[in-house]
Amino acid sequence: MFAYHSLDPMLTFSTQSSESFLTVHHRYSSVDFLHIFVSNSIVLTLLLYGGFFTGGLLAATVLFWNGFVIALAVMQLSTQLAPTTLLYGFALHGAIEVPALLIAATKSYNGIPFYQHLLHHQLRTDLIPTWKEYGILLGLLAIAALIESSL
Numbered sequence: 001m002f003a004y005h006s007l008d009p010m011l012t013f014s015t016q017s018s019e020s021f022l023t024v025h026h027r028y029s030s031v032d033f034l035h036i037f038v039s040n041s042i043v044l045t046l047l048l049y050g051g052f053f054t055g056g057l058l059a060a061t062v063l064f065w066n067g068f069v070i071a072l073a074v075m076q077l078s079t080q081l082a083p084t085t086l087l088y089g090f091a092l093h094g095a096i097e098v099p100a101l102l103i104a105a106t107k108s109y110n111g112i113p114f115y116q117h118l119l120h121h122q123l124r125t126d127l128i129p130t131w132k133e134y135g136i137l138l139g140l141l142a143i144a145a146l147i148e149s150s151l
Helices: 033-053 057-077 083-108 111-119 131-149
Strands: 003-005 011-014 023-026
Touching: 033 057, 033 083, 033 111, 033 131, 057 083, 083 131
Parallel strands: none
Antiparallel strands: 003 011, 011 023
């Protein structure tokens, strides 16, 4: 059995199923705001700060993996749901969540010039992600989690 885990702990995908190639398992019966927000906040922290300290490598890996898992989810759910239902489910909260995470990933790539300047004995603190930026992105994720928990 192969299982794919996204950083969103709500979904696990398994290839062992008599019904289809890929089965989506929901780990929780109810999706609550706090759980979604905490999960997305962990991803945000990994992207913004983990990505920064790895020169963007961690951010690229997280984005690739989550994109892969979302593609698997869309592939599976497209056989079970009407296209409008699928679009509604992903688009409403994704319109806020995805840009917030992409902004965090983009900001994390400042780790590369930060280290380049550091090698030349120049400390460029303006390249380090700030708490204000983190707070704004957390606010966007809170809005997205609120929308997602009400779907």
